[in-house]
Amino acid sequence: MSKTLIRGAKVLGGEPQDVLIDGATILEVGTGIEAGDDVTVVEAEGKILLPGLVDLHTHLREPGREDSETVLTGTRAAASGGYTAVFAMANTFPVADTAGVVEQVYRLGQEGGYADVQPIGAVTVGLEGKKLAELGAMHESAAGVTVFSDDGKCVDDAVIMRRALEYVKAFGGVVAQHAQEPRLTEGAQMNEGVVSAELGLGGWPAVAEESIIARDVLLAEHVGSRVHICHLSTAGSVEIVRWAKSRGIDVTAEVTPHHLLLTDELVRSYNPVYKVNPPLRTERDVMALREALADGTIDIVATDHAPHPHEDKDCEWAAAAMGMVGLETALSVVQQTMVETGLLTWAAVADRMSVKPAEIGQAKGHGRPVSAGEPANLTLLDPAYRGVVDPAGFASRSGNTPYEGRELPGRVTHTWLRGRATLVDGKLA
Amino acid sequence: MMRHLISAADLTRDDAVLILDTADEMARVADRPIKKLPALRGRTICNLFFEDSTRTRISFEAAEKRLSADVINFAAKGSSVSKGESLKDTAQTLEAMGVDAVVIRHGASGAPYRLATSGWIDAPVINAGDGTHQHPTQALLDAFTMRRRLVGKDEGLGKDLSGKRITLVGDVLHSRVARSNVDLLHTLGAQVTLVAPPTLVPVGVDTWPCDVSYDLDRVLPKSDAVMMLRVQRERMNAAFFPTEREYSRRYGLDGERMAKMPEHAIVMHPGPMVRGMEITAEVADSDRCTVIEQVANGVHTRMAVLYLLLGGNEPAVTHTRPTGSEEK
Ligand SMILES: [Zn+2]
Numbered sequence: 001m002s003k004t005l006i007r008g009a010k011v012l013g014g015e016p017q018d019v020l021i022d023g024a025t026i027l028e029v030g031t032g033i034e035a036g037d038d039v040t041v042v043e044a045e046g047k048i049l050l051p052g053l054v055d056l057h058t059h060l061r062e063p064g065r066e067d068s069e070t071v072l073t074g075t076r077a078a079a080s081g082g083y084t085a086v087f088a089m090a091n092t093f094p095v096a097d098t099a100g101v102v103e104q105v106y107r108l109g110q111e112g113g114y115a116d117v118q119p120i121g122a123v124t125v126g127l128e129g130k131k132l133a134e135l136g137a138m139h140e141s142a143a144g145v146t147v148f149s150d151d152g153k154c155v156d157d158a159v160i161m162r163r164a165l166e167y168v169k170a171f172g173g174v175v176a177q178h179a180q181e182p183r184l185t186e187g188a189q190m191n192e193g194v195v196s197a198e199l200g201l202g203g204w205p206a207v208a209e210e211s212i213i214a215r216d217v218l219l220a221e222h223v224g225s226r227v228h229i230c231h232l233s234t235a236g237s238v239e240i241v242r243w244a245k246s247r248g249i250d251v252t253a254e255v256t257p258h259h260l261l262l263t264d265e266l267v268r269s270y271n272p273v274y275k276v277n278p279p280l281r282t283e284r285d286v287m288a289l290r291e292a293l294a295d296g297t298i299d300i301v302a303t304d305h306a307p308h309p310h311e312d313k314d315c316e317w318a319a320a321a322m323g324m325v326g327l328e329t330a331l332s333v334v335q336q337t338m339v340e341t342g343l344l345t346w347a348a349v350a351d352r353m354s355v356k357p358a359e360i361g362q363a364k365g366h367g368r369p370v371s372a373g374e375p376a377n378l379t380l381l382d383p384a385y386r387g388v389v390d391p392a393g394f395a396s397r398s399g400n401t402p403y404e405g406r407e408l409p410g411r412v413t414h415t416w417l418r419g420r421a422t423l424v425d426g427k428l429a
Numbered sequence: 430m431m432r433h434l435i436s437a438a439d440l441t442r443d444d445a446v447l448i449l450d451t452a453d454e455m456a457r458v459a460d461r462p463i464k465k466l467p468a469l470r471g472r473t474i475c476n477l478f479f480e481d482s483t484r485t486r487i488s489f490e491a492a493e494k495r496l497s498a499d500v501i502n503f504a505a506k507g508s509s510v511s512k513g514e515s516l517k518d519t520a521q522t523l524e525a526m527g528v529d530a531v532v533i534r535h536g537a538s539g540a541p542y543r544l545a546t547s548g549w550i551d552a553p554v555i556n557a558g559d560g561t562h563q564h565p566t567q568a569l570l571d572a573f574t575m576r577r578r579l580v581g582k583d584e585g586l587g588k589d590l591s592g593k594r595i596t597l598v599g600d601v602l603h604s605r606v607a608r609s610n611v612d613l614l615h616t617l618g619a620q621v622t623l624v625a626p627p628t629l630v631p632v633g634v635d636t637w638p639c640d641v642s643y644d645l646d647r648v649l650p651k652s653d654a655v656m657m658l659r660v661q662r663e664r665m666n667a668a669f670f671p672t673e674r675e676y677s678r679r680y681g682l683d684g685e686r687m688a689k690m691p692e693h694a695i696v697m698h699p700g701p702m703v704r705g706m707e708i709t710a711e712v713a714d715s716d717r718c719t720v721i722e723q724v725a726n727g728v729h730t731r732m733a734v735l736y737l738l739l740g741g742n743e744p745a746v747t748h749t750r751p752t753g754s755e756e757k
Contacts (some may be wrong), residue, residue: 270539
């Protein structure tokens with residue numbers, strides 16, 4: 001088997017060390033490790049080595065919308081962004097609500113070889129919110145589904161949500177809720193507030209998210225189950241999760257990079273690149289989310305990578321699709337909003353972007369310590385890099401990024417999936 | 430002047446007064462036997478209507494024709510806008526045909542802004558109403574009507590609406606007319622009060638340059654103009670208010686309420702009026718109600734906007750001329 005020596009990288013942002021990979025496993029971590037003749041050496045002075053990132057919330061679009069993304073292009077984007085495992089959301093066509101569909105997605109991931117793909121199963125048949133999907137069959141399938149979500153839609157029926165939370169306890173699954181009270185968000189186009197009032201765009205009130213989160217943490221407490229809340233976007237949501245955790249409720253929560261950086265002021269441009277669900281909120285919300293990610297109230301960063309073809313965004317606001325791509329810029333946004341602001345250390349970034357998401361989703365072999373004997377799922381980044389985002393260079397099939405033309409710090413240079421380099425010097429291998 | 434007219438908020442006080450003064454000149458043309466000016470001869474203007482509005486379309490068309498422009502009417506109703514392709518495609522088609530200006534009406538807020546800023550088209554864009562966002566020419570014609578009635582037909586020239594107290598009543602939440610009027614009237618120095626049930630006042634209104642009241646009767650005695658906004662009957666089903674009768678009782682304008690207004694105060698309505706719920710026949714037919722004037726003023730104001738946006742540097746009408754050939 002081939003060997004790779006990563007020389008002088010700051011492991012989790014600490015002191016420079018050498019990391020020797022042998023095959024799929026980390027053989028040794030230390031200083032002054034000698035490179036033998038058969039060893040590929042990666043000079044990593046000044047760079048940061050993290051466990052391979054894990055995204056609990058990715059839309060890969062296959063099957064059904066291969067014009068936006070496929071499992072292959074999506075996992076290539078993942079590798080470019082430093083990810084070694086992604087959880088693929090169930091809102092595909094057909095919906096991933098049967099063992100057959102989740103197995104198909106799982107196998108496509110394996111064949112691609114750029115990142116482990118762990119399919120998420122739908123909670124309800126067809127994401128319709130009415131009838132539980134075959135959660136157990138999806139769990140028992142080759143895909144081994146552990147996370148269930150109707151993402152894109154909220155499981156708004158309290159009884160269905162209760163049953164789902166109860167049912168997955170049998171095999172240790174978790175329900176990931178897209179918290180959006182449907183009646184309160186009818187016709188919603190953006191965050192409800194000062195800007196929506198001025199622009200005449202349908203308002204998406206914070207309470208539509210917060211009321212569902214409040215209900216779901218209480219349901220989880222009542223039935224003794226655990227619940228995961230997708231993409232928190234408001235200061236009020238943070239408060240509810242904080243309260244639930246203090247009460248001992250088994251809840252985890254995620255935030256997207258864009259909700260850590262962007263505000264609804266950007267919607268004044270009417271540029272649909274900023275149209276996303278949940279919507280961009282206010283500066284106050286952004287600050288509350290950063291703080292919550294720092295203090296652990298929010299457990300993880302998840303991208304909600306939502307690729308759309310150009311024509312679905314090159315139109316008027318109301319007609320445009322919601323969502324933005326995120327896999328290839330996530331780490332840079334986290335560096336800017338959390339590391340460079342002093343809110344998170346690199347070790348904490350590893351926790352929020354690899355260790356915890358792997359734990360919540362039970363992604364085996366991911367989110368492990370960078371130490372001897374562990375699987376060689378690794379990400380190497382250059383934090384000193386500064387560059388302007390150009391979607392033309394994305395590996396994703398779609399370029400709907402809100403950061404086009406923006407300067408973001410940091411760049412992932414190398415990614416290893418079980419010892420195989422999927423990204424070398426910023427280029428896909 | 431700016432290149433496009435998308436929002437009333439984009440107009441400076443001087444821009445707005447210039448438009449109103451120009452509209453006054455245009456109004457004088459309307460009094461002549463031949464109501465036509467050669468100002469835009471050879472220019473092509475497209476009225477691009479994605480949403481039905483015969484009144485607004487006809488008003489623009491009349492304005493364009495009085496300025497001797499060539500007019501293309503494009504009604505996109507019924508064509509698929511689900512992906513919004515038709516806005517972009519249509520824009521590029523118009524661009525290829527070499528239109529000199531586009532008047533656009535669209536059901537989606539921000540569509541005219543997108544059209545003006547996305548690079549799909551080069552021509553000036555005039556917003557003729559977008560979603561629940563803006564309807565700037567409506568605000569201009571309202572301001573023009575107010576200036577004529579409250580300041581004076583000739584005395585008003587060069588002046589704004591400083592110190593005038595204007596009340597807008599009704600469905601502010603869904604009203605592009607309300608948004609445009611608040612912006613423009615504030616720019617022109619008026620004090621604006623919005624009156625509506627709390628369900629029809631947008632969250633975030635506290636940052637608008639106006640006051641908000643839920644009590645019409647208390648505001649009426651302090652109003653120089655009361656503008657009634659359209660309340661669509663379908664709002665009732667969405668529980669914005671309990672019944673039509675209750676709405677009418679609390680926010681409708683009838684003769685008794687009108688009597689609480691100062692002598693000189695006027696009643697305005699953007700039309701079409703639904704008599705009954707928001708305004709009674711007695712009020713609508715009174716000489717304090719300016720609805721018909723507003724329609725006429727709409728043409729003058731739109732002529733002014735088109736003339737100024739399409740590069741009219743000189744006064745549109747030379748009135749210093751002793752006896753012009755067209756004045757017999
Ligand atoms: Zn979602």
